[in-house]
Amino acid sequence: MxxxxxxxxxxxxxxxxxxxxxxxxxxxxxxxxxxxxxxxxxxxxxxxxxxxxxxxxxxxxxxxxxxxxxxxxxxxxxxxxxxxxxxxxxxxxxxxxxxxxxxxxxxxxxxxxxxxxxxxxxxxxxPTQSLLDLLTIKQEFGRLDQLHVAIIGDIRHSRVARSNADALTRLGAKVSFSGPVDWFDESIIKQGTYLSIDEAIEQADVVMLLRIQHERHKMISSLTKEEYHQTFGLTLEREKRMKKHSIILHPAPVNRDVEIASELVKCNRSRIFKQxxxxxxxxxxxxxxxxxxxxxxxxxxxxxxxxxxxx
Amino acid sequence: MxxxxxxxxxxxxxxxxxxxxxxxxxxxxxxxxxxxxxxxxxxxxxxxxxxxxxxxxxxxxxxxxxxxxxxxxxxxxxxxxxxxxxxxxxxxxxxxxxxxxxxxxxxxxxxxxxxxxxxxxxxxxxPTQSLLDLLTIKQEFGRLDQLHVAIIGDIRHSRVARSNADALTRLGAKVSFSGPVDWFDESIIKQGTYLSIDEAIEQADVVMLLRIQHERHKMISSLTKEEYHQTFGLTLEREKRMKKHSIILHPAPVNRDVEIASELVKCNRSRIFKQxxxxxxxxxxxxxxxxxxxxxxxxxxxxxxxxxxxx
Amino acid sequence: MxxxxxxxxxxxxxxxxxxxxxxxxxxxxxxxxxxxxxxxxxxxxxxxxxxxxxxxxxxxxxxxxxxxxxxxxxxxxxxxxxxxxxxxxxxxxxxxxxxxxxxxxxxxxxxxxxxxxxxxxxxxxxPTQSLLDLLTIKQEFGRLDQLHVAIIGDIRHSRVARSNADALTRLGAKVSFSGPVDWFDESIIKQGTYLSIDEAIEQADVVMLLRIQHERHKMISSLTKEEYHQTFGLTLEREKRMKKHSIILHPAPVNRDVEIASELVKCNRSRIFKQxxxxxxxxxxxxxxxxxxxxxxxxxxxxxxxxxxxx
The missing domain is CATH 3.40.50.1370 (Aspartate/ornithine carbamoyltransferase)
Structure with a gap:
């Protein structure tokens, strides 16, 4: 069994x-x-x-x-x-x-x-969400090792951040984290490296955004949605500074203009529907x-x- | 597509x-x-x-x-x-x-x-409700043109009155309307002719009753259900004045004894279950x-x- | 039909x-x-x-x-x-x-x-619950006649007690009842014999427990769940006094430690999952x-x- x-x-x-x-x-x-x-x-x-x-x-x-x-x-x-x-x-x-x-x-x-x-x-x-993330990355790059994956957002309430970080590390990838610090967990942080949102987006091969779990906690820290987007989200401006071949993942449903600018959901880098x-x-x-x-x-x-x- | x-x-x-x-x-x-x-x-x-x-x-x-x-x-x-x-x-x-x-x-x-x-x-x-109405009429009379179809009741809130009237007119039928005047719409009325309930029922080949949308508006004008039935409904008495071969349609669910007398739901003229x-x-x-x-x-x-x- | x-x-x-x-x-x-x-x-x-x-x-x-x-x-x-x-x-x-x-x-x-x-x-x-009870008994003993079936518990609110008692009697079984007297029904009692819980459990070939319908009546007489279990339930202690080959039936869902001790739900005598x-x-x-x-x-x-x- x-x-x-x-x-x-x-x-x-x-x-x-x-x-x-x-x-x-x-x-x-x-x-x-x-x-x-x-x-x-x-x-x-x-x-x-x-x-x-x-x-x-x-x-x-x-x-x-x-x-x-x-x-x-x-x-x-x-x-x-x-x-x-x-x-x-x-x-x-x-x-x-x-x-x-x-x-x-x-x-x-x-x-x-x-x-x-x-x-x-x-x-x-x-676990099936983690596995489909891994498959999407592997199909894109032909491998999982020696890739830099940045996991960004609501780490504490995410069902996939922890297990993805662990599996990716085991499979040879480098994992970093970004987002509001009060959503971070000691146990997570020690698995990778904390980066500012701009460092994460500029360095990663895979920008893995997490969903803000409105249904699990009412407040996005003390920020409004717009403030969150500007401070920690993938804005149109930030997308331009991503590496040439890097891709965007999001487990969906997407909070448009919070984790990611609405226009980017279906952009060339997005693998959200491929996921x-x-x-x-x-x-x-x-x-x-x-x-x-x-x-x-x-x-x-x-x-x-x-x-x-x-x- | x-x-x-x-x-x-x-x-x-x-x-x-x-x-x-x-x-x-x-x-x-x-x-x-x-x-x-x-x-x-x-x-x-x-x-x-x-x-x-x-x-x-x-x-x-x-x-x-x-x-x-x-x-x-x-x-x-x-x-x-x-x-x-x-x-x-x-x-x-x-x-x-x-x-x-x-x-x-x-x-x-x-x-x-x-x-x-x-x-x-x-x-x-x-649209599939409109099409099934058309099919039921066509199966009955072998044609759609030169038939008189009376659409009776809550025209304003009906999803089918408008499109049925339009389609029937395009296909050569004559369409008339009946029911409480405050449920009528200028755009509808100009497509056909307004008739009193008794004229409509006596002249039509097809008596197409509409459902009163209790879930969309709480009041049936200012009438009680019983008053509505007597004033605008297909009563047992009115059914007797229908033309020999004319039929009754209703999209269901039926409000029994409001749009139509309960005994008529399964009468010989009724095509409600055929619909x-x-x-x-x-x-x-x-x-x-x-x-x-x-x-x-x-x-x-x-x-x-x-x-x-x-x- | x-x-x-x-x-x-x-x-x-x-x-x-x-x-x-x-x-x-x-x-x-x-x-x-x-x-x-x-x-x-x-x-x-x-x-x-x-x-x-x-x-x-x-x-x-x-x-x-x-x-x-x-x-x-x-x-x-x-x-x-x-x-x-x-x-x-x-x-x-x-x-x-x-x-x-x-x-x-x-x-x-x-x-x-x-x-x-x-x-x-x-x-x-x-009726399909009654029939599956009968099938489970018949598979166990190869027959339905000359068996003693004790039906125990909430007779008044049960959908199966009455029809099981009647069908078992028609098929040649002896039926007795047990449980709180205020849950009994004249019409039921005259079909069989009322026994104390200890008599019922010691004499029956089939101990048929009924579910307490919490959703139908809020109070279990005036007893707490624990009191009900001790007074009318199949406790670990009572199970030991059952006849060697006798079996336990329950229509489920089981209220564990009310009608039956939790440990007995999957015991050797239990046919609950077989049902x-x-x-x-x-x-x-x-x-x-x-x-x-x-x-x-x-x-x-x-x-x-x-x-x-x-x-």
Missing amino acids: KSLLTMDQLSTEEILAILHEADEFSKGKTWQPENQTFVANMFFEPSTRTKCSFEVAERKLGFQVIPFDAGSSSVLKGESLYDTVKTLEAVGVSAVVIRHEKERYFDELKTIHIPIINGGDGCGHH MENGVFIRMSVLKRAIQQQNEGEKIYETHYKKRIAN | KSLLTMDQLSTEEILAILHEADEFSKGKTWQPENQTFVANMFFEPSTRTKCSFEVAERKLGFQVIPFDAGSSSVLKGESLYDTVKTLEAVGVSAVVIRHEKERYFDELKTIHIPIINGGDGCGHH MENGVFIRMSVLKRAIQQQNEGEKIYETHYKKRIAN | KSLLTMDQLSTEEILAILHEADEFSKGKTWQPENQTFVANMFFEPSTRTKCSFEVAERKLGFQVIPFDAGSSSVLKGESLYDTVKTLEAVGVSAVVIRHEKERYFDELKTIHIPIINGGDGCGHH MENGVFIRMSVLKRAIQQQNEGEKIYETHYKKRIAN
């Missing part, structure tokens, strides 16, 4: 294998399991792109997607997440994708027997990994099934 | 072609695209029949329908409609159906590269038109794709 | 036929209708397991499931349940599953022409029965169709 909960559970070899397979999917490779396969997407927080991206990936793999609406589920009757997932397992679902506002919600799901794909846990992790395209291929790769393992493990599984389902 | 946003963008030839194909679908014709095709239904307002009708049409055409729930989408995080649709385009959706409370919401979507099917915009347009049946065939026709064009344009599309997705 | 609304509409022969076919499905039997078949699940109350179970069953039978979200349907515009179901019928849906808070909601749907599967009506009935598995097979059996009949009746149906859809 191959769940995917956090980036740090993956070895660099595993990361590269997932990226490789996703790249093949992007070039038209197809794969489908032999038997009818059910999955469910349990999104307890709003999402368009992650949820739709998983849905498209799942259907490209020929899966049957069982609708799960958190707002009309038995969670309203007080059922625990564990019992809800266990229910889906019992009715025949082979894997679940979960987004949940609680950090490390998956710690209470350790005895679940089907793979869990983490679609985002609070301010914690979002969304790649999200589908990454999720196909991650889901195939989960389900294929599952099927290969099925003989053993069936032997123990009756006992396990009862336990 | 063949979006369908308003009736007036369609020539009479195009209208007749859509009706013809829908009629063929009603007789058992099938069509499916060669490749796996994803669509999304983005309904920002309540709907049962339009949404379910599109869903059935899409699956009859073999499409994969990606669930989109406005209430749990990133629109809640403040994402614009443009960015949301652009996201769906990026993850591989080939067409979107949109219902939105904002009139002409589609004006901000002009640079989207996938077809948009308007499932209703505020008090503006609802719902025809809705599926019209939507199949409109979606085929959108997707087929899309595929035929695909070579050109692929050439420009990388550039366009970035722009 | 074979709706399934209540257990008492089924003869014992019909019950046994449904169980037999479900058991075959559990052993790998497959069946799919010849033509593309649309169904809709109309859940007006929260549900995870029943809804997901129907979804999986429907897809195993190759049905196309049309999404229906009560919260964004025209019911919000005041449309009646009858008109909503009639709409689904008109757009081509072949069967509907309905869960509704109103007891006997189906009485107003008598003139609907497609089968209705009751997924729970208020405190009334929940969920069986739910899928029972629903396949019930849906096949509904749709197969439907297709066999289709010739007659088509002849009368135009007339009927208008009526």
Whole structure:
């Protein structure tokens, strides 16, 4: 069983294998399991792109997607997440994708027997987002090592800053950070180097902007949106000082004219929509990994099934 | 790319072609695209029949329908409609159906590269409803010209009154209007002739009742429901004075005993459920038109794709 | 047309036929209708397991499931349940599953022409839950007659206590009841025998616990949860006094440490997750029965169709 909960559970070899397979999917490779396969997407927080991206990936793999609406589920009757997932397992679902506002919600799901794909846990992790960022960079430059990636913005509340920084460093890239200092975390800063916004933008091969999580904290420090944009955002003026081949990433949804000038969202350097395209291929790769393992493990599984389902 | 946003963008030839194909679908014709095709239904307002009708049409055409729930989408995080649709385009959706409370919401979507099917915009347009009305009339009488169609009720807030009147006139029918005068619009009235409710019902071949939009305006003028029914509704008594072969249309949901006596909803003259049946065939026709064009344009599309997705 | 609304509409022969076919499905039997078949699940109350179970069953039978979200349907515009179901019928849906808070909601749907599967009506009935309970008992003991089944807990608000008691009695089992006396119903008590909780647990072959419906009545009599557990619940201590081969059933979601000690939910005697598995097979059996009949009746149906859809 191959769940995917956090980036740090993956070895660099595993990361590269997932990226490789996703790249093949992007070039038209197809794969489908032999038997009818059910999955469910349990999104307890709003999402368009992650949820739709998983849905498209799942259907490209020929899966049957069982609708799960958190707002009309038995969670309203007080059922625990564990019992809800266990229910889906019992009715025949082979894997679940979960987004949940609680950090490390998956710690209470350790005895679940089907793979869990983490679609985002609070301010914690979002591994498929990290992987699609890596794929987009690798497709652009043909490599991940010896690149300078500047991660800019709301580091503290970001689900991807930490795991991206860690994975990029492991894969040989140089990582630096920029943004309002009160959004910084000791543990993050020691992984890279803090740069002023202008240094970051002029030196980086990859300008990775983070989304300001209005839904997680009401105030952008003490700055107005306009002040934030001028002080820490990618303005039209700053974009002109980027290196010739450097690119812009943003996990979206974009706060236009806050993190980035609205006109730059679709500029030549922007890979924001490319990231969304790649999200589908990454999720196909991650889901195939989960389900294929599952099927290969099925003989053993069936032997123990009756006992396990009862336990 | 063949979006369908308003009736007036369609020539009479195009209208007749859509009706013809829908009629063929009603007789058992099938069509499916060669490749796996994803669509999304983005309904920002309540709907049962339009949404379910599109869903059935899409699956009859073999499409994969990606669930989109406005209430749990990133629109809640403040994402614009443009960015949301652009996201769906990026993850591989080939067409979107949109219902939105904002009139002409589609004006901000002009640079989207996938077809948009308007499932209703505020008090503006609802072209597939207009088309299914036309199909139902044409199936009944074998023609649209030289028929007298009386459109009765809440003209001002109706998404179909205007476009139906225009299309019917272009196709050779005579259109008249009836209902409370304060719900009338200068622009409408000059297209046809105002008749008293009794004149309208006695003269029309098609009595097209409109729904009172309780959700759009709380008061039915200054009348109670019962007073409205007696003054402007299709009562049991009025139905008896209709011409022998004339029929009743209503877009539903019906306010029973307001626009129409409850007993008449399923009477011999009523084509209300026939309209719902025809809705599926019209939507199949409109979606085929959108997707087929899309595929035929695909070579050109692929050439420009990388550039366009970035722009 | 074979709706399934209540257990008492089924003869014992019909019950046994449904169980037999479900058991075959559990052993790998497959069946799919010849033509593309649309169904809709109309859940007006929260549900995870029943809804997901129907979804999986429907897809195993190759049905196309049309999404229906009560919260964004025209019911919000005041449309009646009858008109909503009639709409689904008109757009081509072949069967509907309905869960509704109103007891006997189906009485107003008598003139609907497609089968209705009751997924729970208020405190009334929940026939597929009853059938899956019966299947789980039959699989365990190879028979239903001459077994002692103790039904324990919130009898008054239970959708299954009444119909299970009745069906078990008809099938030759002995039924007894236990729990707080103020939750008992004269009509129930006369069907069986009231036992103290300790008698019930020591004598029964099947300990069938009911869920305390927190969402239906706020107070558990005058007891705290802990007091309820000690007085009427299946404690760790009581489980030890159960007969050697006796089993535990619970419709779930479980209130852990109220009806049953948390540690017992997955114990060797528990068939709680087995019940969920069986739910899928029972629903396949019930849906096949509904749709197969439907297709066999289709010739007659088509002849009368135009007339009927208008009526």
